[in-house]
Amino acid sequence: MSNELMVEKLSEIFQIFTEFNEKGFKENYSNLNINEVHAIDYIGKTENANVTKITNHLKITKGGVTKITKKLINKEYISSYQIEENKKEKYFNLTEKGKEIFKKHENLHIEAINRDKKIFEKFDKNEKEVIDKFLDTLKKDFKKKLK
Secondary structure, eight states, X not given: OOXXXXXXXXXXXXXXXXXXXXXXXXXXXXXXXXXXXXXXXXXXXXXXXXXXXXXXXXXXXXXXXXXXXXXXXXXXXXXXXXXXXXXXXXXEEEOHHHHHHHHHHHHHHHHHHHHHGGGGGGSOHHHHHHHHHHHHHHHHHHHXXXX
């Protein structure tokens, strides 16, 4: 198979993968967007999560995170608080409603891994090493192109 055909096939797979994930996302988080869910996930895993920490994790602007946290507060998924040592900074934690989304997100990730790891059962050790090398190379290439 030519390199061009392999690139086309990879592009097709990325498109199908994106469609699959978007469909599943809409079914599970109808009133949230991807950044809101990832913010909920991060806040659920992080002690004293604040705008700066969330910004660094999501790799979006502070203004974007401020909008997300305001929406999540209004939708009652998170609440804000301050600590004695730093009255200027706002920190966030999950409400009960936010904890439900956090747990759901965690469970969906586990389900996806358990579902998708089966595809690798079709390959022997040597083939898996080639796949691993390919995935590492692809990841490095994308990271390099992003810079």
